[in-house]
Amino acid sequence: MQFKDITLYDQDTGEPFIFTAKEQEFFAKQGFTNVPRHSPERRRQLREERYKGKPIFNVSCASCHKVGKILQEPYDPKKVLCEHCFSAQWETYLEKHPELREQWPSTPLPDASESADNGYTS
Secondary structure, eight states: OOOOOEEEEOTTTOOEEEEOHHHHHHHHHHTOOSOOSSOHHHHHHHHHHHHTTSOOEEEEOTTTOOEEEESSOOSSGGGOOOHHHHHHHHHHHHHHOGGGTTTSOOOOOOOTTGGGGTTOBO
């Protein structure tokens, strides 16, 4: 797929920014389906605010190998799963153990683009 630079506008400030072809390629490889709502500088600032004073651990999903950051040290880094892969694995487990379905109702699989904002970020 051929990517081209496009101009987007920051959701908070309204300032225009360029969503480069290289960034678009990275987003596609990570499975993100939405364009960024903030400029790279604003994203960096928001990330710094979110993680300020907290230890950050770089991890890779054991299943899909997406790289992310979490705020709690993993017990076994080789067994860390992103939210999407965990949900898929949990659904498989519940299919094999239907008696648990009442206790643990099914949750919809997250959209790959949502994973960026709920603890497992790129």
